[in-house]
Amino acid sequence: MSENSFQKDSLGWQIQQIQQQISEWWELQIAKVDPDLPEIDLPSWWDIFTILMIAKIVAWLIFAGLLSWLAIKIIRIINPYFYHIRNSINLTTKTRENLETDLSITGWLNQSQKFQKLGNYGEAFRCLYMAMLQGLNDREIILHQSSRTDGEYLKLIQNLSQSQPYQKLFIIHQQLLFADLEISASMFQECQQAYQQIKDEEK
Template identity: 45%
Template structure:
């Protein structure tokens, strides 16, 4: 086996080295702190287990802080990350372009008006909901994702949009359409249409 095949470094070794350096720094700071203290009675010293406990608490605190920081960053930037990834994957996807043309916002709004004239308020509201999703997709706010639920849409929009109420109106109406037996009235359609206009104008 030649010497070139040996690893010169590894993550485990780097982490171990970092821990050692932090531990040495910590011990150095404690020794400086000890120097400023008054003389202690002979034979008195800090127990090694107490030093070990302090080191453990330090690493635990640092680990919890880093986990919290990563979680906050994920909550803040995940909608943008999803949007960026979806844009990249849709650049060369002609099927997605065809689907976008078939489900354009203008087509969905026209279908919504047609259902409204036929007094089919359930389908009219559903088309407004789909127009909202298409609007979010086209504006690269939230890309289409078949597995995403209404609750997930609300959660992601709550993180990225300052005004959530119009989205909430359309999404809760859609949930009532899918999972409830509540009758959808003309007033419900008008609320959905007003909410959609607020989304487009925002």
């Protein structure tokens, strides 16, 4: 292959040909409008380097636009999950703060039965869970602290002789908050049995 043919196949030669064609097209368009107009040359900045710089800038702008669009889509997808977790944590804190109200263990159990009759087993379980916390507080086994997490409770109940029913309720409560667990009627009955074991131990 000769040097001349190699140059004609190069990218620079092809870009030069495109520039020449654009220049000829421009001259033709001007001539069609008014043949008497003086010839207008393309601007002096119209060279390979400038074209490449403009192409890079356009490519980066397109890339940034796509990246922004993708980030917005991802935020819209994951935002409901963060919203749910934040609300669940706030709900737990507010629910535990209810321990400072005059709801007794009996009051929580009555609330649990009302929700059970309505078929709302999630709320029925939460009331059962609160009755357990109220019992731990009333018997001064673990005093109430609104900032205390289920994980901290699980560590504190390790020393109890019968910690299994407590563990069951704490673990299910964690799953209810962070794993979107749906409590069925049969699962709620298992939780009631675990709570009953706790009550039997108190006697």
